[in-house]
Amino acid sequence: MKIVSLVPSITEALFDLGLTENEVIGRTKFCIHPQDKVKNVKIIGGTKNIHIDTIRALKPDLILANKEENIKEQVEALMADFKVMVTNVETIEDNYYLLKNLGKLLGQEDRAQLFNLKIYDILHQAKLETKVKAAYLIWKNPYMTIGSDTFIHRILTEIGFENIFQKKTRYPIITTEDLAEAEVIILSSEPFPFKPKHIEELRAIYPDKKIIIVDGEAFSWYGTHIAKCEHYFRELISEIHAMQF
Template sequence: MKVISLVPSITETLFDLGLTSEEIVGRTKFCIHPKELVKDVEIIGGTKNLNIEKIKALKPDLIIANKEENVKEQVEELTKDFKVLLTNVETLEDNYYLIKQLGHLFGKEEKAQYFNIKTYEAFDIPKPENKLKVAYLIWKDPYMTVGGDTFISRIMEELGFENLFKDQKRYPEVQLEDLKEADLIFLSSEPFPFKEKHVAEIQAICVDQKIMIVDGEAFSWYGSHLAKCGEYYQNLLKEIN
């Protein structure tokens, strides 16, 4: 079966399940894991700006897309000519069923079960005794955070944190003054690549908050990626405590 993945975390999951670059024939430029394998796969644009003609030329048997990461109109155009699996992952339970579904689809049930167990173990760690309020920034100019209806917010909750902006939707813009109610401010490594200089800028306004740069992939990449983050989560919680 020839597959095109339009989602970075799903591309990684397919390779982790044991598919090869002969089966995965197309990926986006943001599909960067696993590095040594994705290099052999044709790039078909970005997640939001797909090269439809390039996709058609590859003649895939299946295209895997995601409700949030891909543009609805582009996905609908592809469904006219190809079988498209449209995924939607909002919770860890959704993630469990996504991996299980992919495992069944490609005859990789054992591998899928392995990654689901490892994901469970990654979150089966001691949580903070006091639930700290966290502001999680994903962008600068303007500053943007995550609302309570996002996958990132759900991962924060699974780790024992409370999203300061849990009552808001999607990815609202915020001012630095808005962050002063937080106990912690997380600066994500992606999509905006926050660095130490940004910590200093924000600390000048948010003087009482602990500010940390965190691995954005560990909070936003679903699929098999979460199964590899157990040690990172443990170290993060130790650093905070």
């Protein structure tokens, strides 16, 4: 089966489930894992600016897309000529079924189940002892955060944080004043690449707050990626426990 993936985390999952560059024949420029394998796969644009003619030339048997990450009109254009599977992952349960369905599709049910069990173990072992009120920022100018109907929110709450913006949905714009309730301000490494200088900017406003930068992939990449974050989450939880609130 020849597959084009329009979703970075799904591209990673395909390789983790045993596919090779012979089966995954197209990917976006943001599909960066696993590096040693994706480097040999044809780039078909970005997640939001797919090169449809390039995909047509590849003649895939299946195209894997995502409701949130890809543009509806572009995906529908591909549907006219190809079989397209559109995924939608907002919860841990959604992710479970994504891997289960991919495993069934690829004849890799056992491998998919092993990843699901690993993810379950990681998320149930990496737990804060007490809830910590957090604000998770994904963008700057303007500042944007995450609401309760996002995958990031599910991971955040699963490991013991309380999202102070849980009453909001999707990715709302906020101001620095809205961060007052947070015990810890979490800056994600993606999609906006927050750096130490951005910590200092917020510290000028909130000198007593805990402000950290986290690996955005650990919180936002669904599929198999979380199964590789056991050490990262353990270290993060230890870092939070060492803070004085």
